[in-house]
Amino acid sequence: xxxxxxxxxxxxxxxxxxxxxxxxxxxxxxxxxxxxxxxxxxxxxxxxxxxxxxxxxxxxxxxxxxxxxxxxxxxxxxxxxxxxxxxxxxxxxxxxxxxxxxxxxxxxxxxxxxxxxxxxxxxxxxxxxxxxxxxxxxxxxxxxxxxxxxxxxxxxxxxxxxxxxxxxxxxxxxxxxxxxxxxxxxxxxxxxxxxxxxxxxxxxxxxxxxxxxxxxxxxxxxxxxxxxxxxxxxxxxxxxxxxxxxxxxxxxxxxxxxxxxxxxxxxxxxxxxxxxxxxxxxxxxxxxxxxxxxxxxxxxxxxxxxxxxxxxxxxxxxxxxxxxxxxxxxxxxxxxxxxxxxxxxxxxxxxxxxxxxxxxxxxxxxxxxxxxxxxxxxxxxxxxxxxxxxxxxxxxxxxxxxxxxxxxxxxxxxxxxxxxxxxxxxxxxxxxxxxxxxxxxxxxxxxxxxxxxxxxxxxxxxxxxxxxxxxxxxxxxxxxxxxxxxxxxxxxxxxxxxxxxxxxxxxxxxxxxxxxx
Amino acid sequence: xxxxxxxxxxxxxxxxxxxxxxxxxxxxxxxxxxxxxxxxxxxxxxxxxxxxxxxxxxxxxxxxxxxxxxxxxxxxxxxxxxxxxxxxxxxxxxxxxxxxxxxxxxxxxxxxxxxxxxxxxxxxxxxxxxxxxxxxxxxxxxxxxxxxxxxxxxxxxxxxxxxxxxxxxxxxxxxxxxxxxxxxxxxxxxxxxxxxxxxxxxxxxxxxxxxxxxxxxxxxxxxxxxxxxxxxxxxxxxxxxxxxxxxxxxxxxxxxxxxxx
Numbered sequence: 001x002x003x004x005x006x007x008x009x010x011x012x013x014x015x016x017x018x019x020x021x022x023x024x025x026x027x028x029x030x031x032x033x034x035x036x037x038x039x040x041x042x043x044x045x046x047x048x049x050x051x052x053x054x055x056x057x058x059x060x061x062x063x064x065x066x067x068x069x070x071x072x073x074x075x076x077x078x079x080x081x082x083x084x085x086x087x088x089x090x091x092x093x094x095x096x097x098x099x100x101x102x103x104x105x106x107x108x109x110x111x112x113x114x115x116x117x118x119x120x121x122x123x124x125x126x127x128x129x130x131x132x133x134x135x136x137x138x139x140x141x142x143x144x145x146x147x148x149x150x151x152x153x154x155x156x157x158x159x160x161x162x163x164x165x166x167x168x169x170x171x172x173x174x175x176x177x178x179x180x181x182x183x184x185x186x187x188x189x190x191x192x193x194x195x196x197x198x199x200x201x202x203x204x205x206x207x208x209x210x211x212x213x214x215x216x217x218x219x220x221x222x223x224x225x226x227x228x229x230x231x232x233x234x235x236x237x238x239x240x241x242x243x244x245x246x247x248x249x250x251x252x253x254x255x256x257x258x259x260x261x262x263x264x265x266x267x268x269x270x271x272x273x274x275x276x277x278x279x280x281x282x283x284x285x286x287x288x289x290x291x292x293x294x295x296x297x298x299x300x301x302x303x304x305x306x307x308x309x310x311x312x313x314x315x316x317x318x319x320x321x322x323x324x325x326x327x328x329x330x331x332x333x334x335x336x337x338x339x340x341x342x343x344x345x346x347x348x349x350x351x352x353x354x355x356x357x358x359x360x361x362x363x364x365x366x367x368x369x370x371x372x373x374x375x376x377x378x379x380x381x382x383x384x385x386x387x388x389x390x391x392x393x394x395x396x397x398x399x400x401x402x403x404x405x406x407x408x409x410x411x412x413x414x415x416x417x418x419x420x421x422x423x424x425x426x427x428x429x430x431x432x433x434x435x436x437x438x439x440x441x442x443x444x445x446x447x448x449x450x451x452x453x454x455x456x457x458x459x460x461x462x463x464x465x466x467x468x469x470x471x472x473x474x475x476x477x478x479x480x481x482x483x484x485x486x487x488x489x490x491x492x493x494x495x496x497x498x499x500x501x502x503x504x505x506x507x508x509x510x511x512x513x514x515x516x517x
Numbered sequence: 518x519x520x521x522x523x524x525x526x527x528x529x530x531x532x533x534x535x536x537x538x539x540x541x542x543x544x545x546x547x548x549x550x551x552x553x554x555x556x557x558x559x560x561x562x563x564x565x566x567x568x569x570x571x572x573x574x575x576x577x578x579x580x581x582x583x584x585x586x587x588x589x590x591x592x593x594x595x596x597x598x599x600x601x602x603x604x605x606x607x608x609x610x611x612x613x614x615x616x617x618x619x620x621x622x623x624x625x626x627x628x629x630x631x632x633x634x635x636x637x638x639x640x641x642x643x644x645x646x647x648x649x650x651x652x653x654x655x656x657x658x659x660x661x662x663x664x665x666x667x668x669x670x671x672x673x674x675x676x677x678x679x680x681x682x683x684x685x686x687x688x689x690x691x692x693x694x695x696x697x698x699x700x701x702x703x704x705x706x707x708x709x710x711x712x713x714x715x716x717x718x719x720x721x722x723x724x725x726x727x728x729x730x731x732x733x734x735x736x737x738x739x740x741x742x743x744x745x746x747x748x749x750x751x752x753x754x755x756x757x758x759x760x761x762x763x764x765x766x767x768x769x770x771x772x773x774x775x776x777x778x
Contacts, residue, residue, distance in 0.1 A: 167602020
């Protein structure tokens, strides 16, 4: 334990009394001599990043510490990555997520009276180098659809193109810069339930209540092919990740109310595999970066299939009610393929594949091992975090806390956090590594339907039935902007993934709204 | 129209006619012939009235036939798409408009608690007691007293109403001015339905009139809405709702009201 200072002698006590009677302001005397502490930096996996170093309390602001760490890692000024720190209180098991302005005060509050003697561990999380501004105003309100808008997605190539699907049986492409409609993709005879851009942005796939899936060329607006085969409504789609393409063609998996998922070969239009086994409607399907397809269904199970052979690999039964949504930790990387926030596009096909693969692996690497995790949100008010490669059939963590059905969950683009939107009007944030609860974002007055992350993982936008969107600052856990403007329920939101200064939302009032800073 | 149960009383005391069953059977058998004779031979106003009555009868018949047909068909019911486009996560779920029903129910509860109805007719010209009551003198010759009153406006008395002993009755509500049903209009759906009255909640002129059950313009009455099939958000069937009378029933002979939602 720390050595205790000897009690003050008679002379010292007398001097103290004199000082208090004469000198009113004693505190500045202490302020200059705050002392220093020893800091030990660890990264997300728990490995030490740099040597233990002594830092003055007076200089210990988060920015300064981040700059110090960068210098210790030997980086140049231009290569600095901003870090966020979480403080592990020595001697206790408490981890403080928010870096406080008064570090000494925080340590004293937790009972650490002599920080000079102990080493304080700071775990550093690298933040994205670019910073996305919070959107604050409605840029455009574009009407054109005749029925409520059911889904929307920005093109991975550029944020100036947006595709939306609606109940008027069409999907439309909008030019977001000018706020005008560009192309109308008509051909479906039922509501368009989901619209998905291919990871390289060259094609759009839509699935509809008329049991078909269609592929469109966004440049011309014409339908390239139509896939028929499902027996009931097609509810969801997923493209094959860019780095997994074989034979020069892309593949697509679609899930339907008839309980089957079908893998289509896009160029030929034929079904490659039919993944049947679920006993009830499949609500969500995802194609993972290691070649596995995840399907979640109303029969309370999640099945993992091998995409090459079309066979069942694993089945997870833990939920008590319907699975509403599955989110992969590599979702963001797979959605955009080889397109990242920098403006460079690789030249050759091989280079594109390699870059897409590298981005994917960077997103899912934990402790140096490629482990793709996913979280499933269900009607039984809980979510489970699964890690099939490491943990097999058992979930990593159970995310409890919602008081009503959980509608959607998403991983943040940097893979550190999970956001979940539920019917209890709350959005909750969880740590993606171990599934621990971080904070609740309260503010909506109606069920929150969808949430979308900004590309730098600092902001989250949520859309709800109460006709508003809210932008949250996840670092502070507080509301950044309130975006009213919709006249009716908001069904779909998306944040532009590449140059992310735009948010698009669509809902029951049939007009697409785009929001900018 | 029988005003009391003397027909039933006679039947209970003396039984039915000996050939009652045969007569009713034969009358029912003649029904078809009678109907066609009427349809072909009635003229003028009677024809129009008959045609109208027959039309409503036929509508009911067709509905019954359709229901029977549906009962006979066996098989999986056709999966129908919900009428309004909704995204995939809202399919197979309970109707989201129940949220609006809940909010309107909460709002109406709050309005009641505050004892302020936001009613369609907020102000009403009151009815004076002179206008409402007519003095009825009782007693013989010299000892005529005028403490009885007759209500001259339409009233509602309730299903199990029995008059006080006539000697002690102070307010007389004539049977001819009693109403049991009201033509209630739903303000947003724009349908008018005849609904039985459950009670008089408040007459804006005078609390005495509320107690007597006087129905005048602006009176809040409670009606039985089980016919409308309204369900509260908690799943209970709504069967009593307030309505406000919108016409002067003493002048029109009928009672029109608008439902307060």
